[in-house]
Amino acid sequence: MLKDNITKALAPLGLEQVADGDYAKTGYHLEVAARPEQMPAVAQAMLDQGCFLESLTAVDLRESFTLVYHFANFSELCRTVVHASLPKEAQAPTISRVYPAADWYEREVYDLFGIKFAGHPDLKRILLPDDADFHPLLKDFGAEAAND
Amino acid sequence: MEIPQALSDFSFVLVYLVAAGLFALGPIVLAYLIAPRSYGAARDAIYECGMPVIGSAWIQVAVIYYLFALLFLAFDVDVLFLFPVLLAYGKGYAWLDFVEITIFIGILSLVLVYAWCRGVFSWKRKQVTP
Amino acid sequence: MIELGIEEKTYTLNLGPQHPSTHGVLRVLLEMDGEYITKAEPVIGYGHRGHEHMAENRNYHQFLPNMGRVDYLHALAYNQGYCMAVEKLIGVTVPERGEYIRVILSELNRLTSHLLWFGAYLLDLGAFTPIMYCFDDREHILDLLDRITGSRLTYCFYRFGGVPQDLDDEFITGVRAFIKRLRSRWPDYDNLVTKNVIFINRTKDVGVISKDQCVKYGLTGPTLRGSGIPYDIRKSEPYSAYPAFDFTIPIGDQGDIFDRYIVRLQEMEQSLRIIEQALDKLPNGPIMAEKVPKRLKPAEGEVYQAVETARGEFGCYIVSQGGIKPYRIKLRVPSFGNLSILPEIAVDTLVADLVAILGSVDVVIPEIDR
Amino acid sequence: METKTGDPLIKFGLLEEVLNLARANSLWPLTFGLACCAIEMMAVGMARFDLARFGAEVFRPSPRQSDLMIVAGTISKKMAPAVVRLYEQMPAPKWVIAMGNCAISGGPFFYENQYAIVPGADLIIPVDVYIPGCPPRPEAIIEAILTLEEKITKRGRLRKFRDVKR
Secondary structure (H helix, E strand, C coil): CCHHHHHHHHHCCCCCCEEEEEEECCCCCEEEECCCHHHHHHHHHHHCCCEEEEEEEEEEECCCCEEEEEECCCCCCCCCEEEEEEEEECCCCCCCCCCCCCCHHHHHHHHHHCCCCECCCCCCCCCCCCCCCCCCCCCCCCCCCCCC | CCCHHHHHHHHHHHHHHHHHHHHHHHHHHHHHHCEEEEECCCCCCCCCCCCCCCCCCCCCCCCCCCCCCHHHHHHHHHHHHHHHHHHHCCCCCCHHHHHHHHHHHHHHHHHHHHHCCCCCCCCCCCCCCC | CCCCCCCCCEEEECCCCCCCCCCCCCCCEEECCCCCCEEEEEEEECCCCCCHHHHHHCCCCCCHHHHHCCCCCCCHHHHHHHHHHHHHHHHHCCHHHHHHHHHHHHHHHHHHHHHHHHHHHHHHHCHHHHHHHHHHHHHHHHHHHHHHHCCCCCCCCCCCCCCCCCCCCHHHHHHHHHHHHHHHHHHHHHHHHCCCCCHHHHCCCCCCCCEEEEHHCCCHHHHHCCCCCCCCHHHHHHCCHHHCCCCCCCCCCCCCCCHHHHHHHHHHHHHHHHHHCCCCCCCCCCCCCCCCCCCCCCCCCEEEEEEEEEEEEEEEEEEEEECCCCEEEHHHHHHHHHHHHHHCCCCEEEHHHHHHHHHHCCCCCHHHCC | CCCEECCCCCCHHHHHHHHHHHHHCCCCECCCCCHHHHHHHHHHHCCCCHHHHHHHCCEEECCCHCCCCEEEEEEECCCCHHHHHHHHHCCCCEEEEEEHHHHHHHHHCCCCCCCCEECCCCCCCCEEEEEECCCCCCHHHHHHHHHHHHHHCCCCCHHHHHCCCC
């Protein structure tokens, strides 16, 4: 089963948590928590298992970011999500060496959140005009109407 | 002063030239007079999909495009020779003229055949790397 | 003074935002040596409207119309993906008839998307007649969908918990008549295009995508299936009422433009089969779940729901922190990944082939730029 | 937004009227689809709604050969300079139809701290006819072309249809 192979492949990396996901509620088969520095290794392990990078995004939790990586597989249904929490001013290592698809995803995360990716071949804005000086998806960008 | 016969034929050529000149310049002048003006910073800039042009087009390009120009030139001159044939065609035996014309064009199209065999027209495409 | 003998010989051209072959406002910055492309860099963002920023200060109901405007060619699949993601969050199950109606309407919408791609793509290759054929068929579907959903393009029809309006008999007979009519048109499409020698020469062995490139670039949809990987969310991660129907996943073998074209044509036939079976087995019963709270306040947590759209896998990733507004919504759109492979396969091709490759990847620009 | 076309050197009343009649009945739109409205603009050019009946079915890709710009979709801030440039590169006489809510006022994408779009085409180029709708139906686009013709020729072509007593 692909899920067991992935857990076996991720075991030696010493990740914080590799747990089974509740597919019915969240759509994940495997939930992994890791540190951003381990991401290239995790990406390489996933690529060896034949998984592809479904999406890469970030969530601004006001005091820190969470980088969210989704991996899925063409042949067998197993969606792995990797959460990597990142302090506000820190840089995350790029995984575009392993997955060229990440090149654009990381540029988009930099464009919308301002998170810099160390080692990225050409980190510049992808969606906003080049002379834009703000990052729109940060929580303190627009006066988010807080009247819940 | 009576115009000698030989020269009067040239008067037709003169009329023809003037008419061609008018026919060509007429719309330009007319448009300049009756068309409304359009102002704008980028009006005279080169149109390239709405973006300012990057670099210039005056660069060295592969020689193969020069060959295409030569091939066009060969056939352009070829058509030039067909004009006089137009007047003299079909006076005598039509078949004789037809054969002569096909020989004439056949020889000139050998340029094309030669270029084709030498592969001027085959655009090499990216090799399929499975 | 024109400097002769300039050192760099590449010519930079903007296949810019306003160009008939970019299907919208995509700009491809081309560096060319004569007719051959040495570097192609897509510049996107000209259609960026900030859907994800809007999602953060709208409650769940207010974000529904946005879903019809991300990928307006297959809007109902985006409605379905978003609604199913929120239903997972709040734990609501859609009754069976509601699921069947959703599948029928989504498949009809997939047909309109593929038909439009067929016409626009051949218009890029210079054929003017096919677009007339397929828009004629497309108008038939739009009339049918217009009867039920009320709009022609940017649908906002699905609700959390089901479908607000039921199908009536006139719609069902209309769909059956349409299926018969479209099936009689396949020979026209084949004779007009598939057997056309110019089309074959322009698409055979051009823009080949290999299998490991697909994995590296995360391609999904017909662009992926053209390279021979049968990954279709309706089959590999069955959702809604799709397990109840039997249909096949057409795949190509070489991964060139012609295979992607054939895959999309056969997919249209499979969609017809699905609609037919869904109409035959349409159960009666409620179309809307009973207790769907008016003001949604889902519990904390996150959900990722993948749905198969005409261009590939749309993933709706919602992070909720208990408020009535989603904390973060990420829309994983297929064309973003599908387009990111362009720089790699466009090198050393002719400009005319790049236009053919761009058309075969079937991108919708406001979906890429979100 | 001041219009950017000046008067011609020679202006006869009758001549202008004849020219306007000719211009109105052969508007060449620029293929300028920005977003969802582009699909409805294509649909109006096709066989069923058939813009050709009103002489406007020749969609020219280059602004140099077109005299009508249909802004069909959302103008993002990154796209705005290109829109202005295309408008300026069109030869006079030229007209602009703002199609869809996004081109009129930003439509569904305009709210208080919007950062990405220009709320309305008339902020950057002079607009002649507005078509509300999201997207407007093809019939609305045909009515816009007829309204524009009325504006150009100052004759009631459309009014005949409107005042018919049903």
